[in-house]
Amino acid sequence: MKILILFALTFCSSLIFGQKDEGTLGDYDGNGTKEYAYTKVSDCSDDCDGKCETIIYFSDKKIKPFTIAPAKNGTLYNLKDLNNDGKDDIGFYPDWCTSCWHPLYVYTYKNNDWQPLVAPISTHCSQWEDEKFPIKKDPKKKGYVIITTSVWKDDDIKIISKSVKVN
Numbered sequence: 001m002k003i004l005i006l007f008a009l010t011f012c013s014s015l016i017f018g019q020k021d022e023g024t025l026g027d028y029d030g031n032g033t034k035e036y037a038y039t040k041v042s043d044c045s046d047d048c049d050g051k052c053e054t055i056i057y058f059s060d061k062k063i064k065p066f067t068i069a070p071a072k073n074g075t076l077y078n079l080k081d082l083n084n085d086g087k088d089d090i091g092f093y094p095d096w097c098t099s100c101w102h103p104l105y106v107y108t109y110k111n112n113d114w115q116p117l118v119a120p121i122s123t124h125c126s127q128w129e130d131e132k133f134p135i136k137k138d139p140k141k142k143g144y145v146i147i148t149t150s151v152w153k154d155d156d157i158k159i160i161s162k163s164v165k166v167n
Contacts, residue, residue: 026078026088028063028109035060037090041073048072048097056092066114068092068105082117082137082145083108083166089117091135100125101150104134117145117166124150124157138163 023038036059044052054071068074071094079089085108092105103120121134127150138144141163148161 024076024078024090026080026090028058028088028090029060030085030087030109033060035063037076037078039073039076039092041071044072046097054092054094056090063109064113066107068094070094070096072096077104079106079135080137082106082135084143085110090114093123106135118147118164121147122149122151124159126150126157127159130159132159132161 023036025034025036027033028035028037038057038059040055040057042053042055043050048070051069052072053067053069054073055065055067056076057065071092074092074094077091077093079091081087082089087109089106089108092107094102094105096102101122101124103122105120106117107114108117109115118135123134127134127148132148134148135145138146144163144165146161147164148159151158151160
């Protein structure tokens with residue numbers, strides 16, 4: 001119920017103040033309670049001038065927020081528990097004013113701080129249009145994820161996948 005109220009307040013404030021808040025529910029600290037993750041953009045014009053930082057906040061104020069820059073907002077993903085530590089991991093796909101190449105950032109909450117689970121995954125919008133999501137658990141190898149990335153090769157955009165160990 002608290003999460004529903006928080007979502008309603010956040011949504012209403014975005015309508016009133018003209019802010020774009022995107023969010024997702026998940027158990028990011030592994031305590032068995034769902035938290036709402038949401039974004040706020042700092043100092044970014046429609047032309048991507050300024051600092052263009054996106055801060056990811058959590059409804060549980062004990063969970064430390066973190067910043068992605070440059071980013072003119074973006075999309076948050078609850079990636080579930082990719083590394084089998086009992087906590088949902090979070091992904092962030094930033095918006096920007098130019099180019100179709102954007103990384104997917106993947107973070108895990110460890111020792112009360114957010115840490116990259118894998119290096120940023122290079123993606124092209126064609127990969128997203130083809131519904132080839134950049135990361136998922138490897139069903140054949142425990143402790144591994146399958147990373148699907150876009151690369152420029154032979155004068156074309158290629159989408160490749162590989163299995164990678166996560167800690």
